[in-house]
Amino acid sequence: MKKLLLLLITLTTFANVSFASFPITENNTVLTTNFEDPGDEEETEDPAWWVIIYVLNAIILISGTYLLLRTIWRGWKKRKWWARKLLPWAILIAIPILLLLGLLMTGSGMGG
Numbered sequence: 001m002k003k004l005l006l007l008l009i010t011l012t013t014f015a016n017v018s019f020a021s022f023p024i025t026e027n028n029t030v031l032t033t034n035f036e037d038p039g040d041e042e043e044t045e046d047p048a049w050w051v052i053i054y055v056l057n058a059i060i061l062i063s064g065t066y067l068l069l070r071t072i073w074r075g076w077k078k079r080k081w082w083a084r085k086l087l088p089w090a091i092l093i094a095i096p097i098l099l100l101l102g103l104l105m106t107g108s109g110m111g112g
Contacts, residue, residue: 004096
C-alpha cells in the first residue's frame with residue numbers, strides 16, 4: 001500500500017513539474033503562440049443540438065449505472081458466485097483506473 005501511494009504521489013508530482021516548463025528566449029522573455037483560428041468567429045453551431053446530445057448522454061449514463069447496480073444487488077442477494085468473488089476484485093481494479101483517468105483528463109492544474 002505504501003508503494004502504491006508513493007507511486008501515485010510521484011506520478012502526480014511528475015505531471016505537475018513536466019507541465020511547468022516553458023520556453024525562454026535569450027533576453028528572458030516568454031515566447032507566446034497564438035493558437036486561435038481567425039475563422040472561428042464565423043462558424044456558429046446550433047446550441048440546441050449540443051443540449052440534446054448532453055441530455056441523451058446523461059440519460060444513457062444514469063440508466064446504465066442503475067441497471068448495472070440493480071444487477072449487482074440482485075446477484076449479491078441471491079449469493080451468486082460472480083457477485084461474491086468477482087465483484088470486489090472488479091471494484092479494486094476499477095477505482096485506480098478511474099482515478100488515473102480523472103488525473104489525466106484534468107491535467108496538472110497549472111497553466112491555461
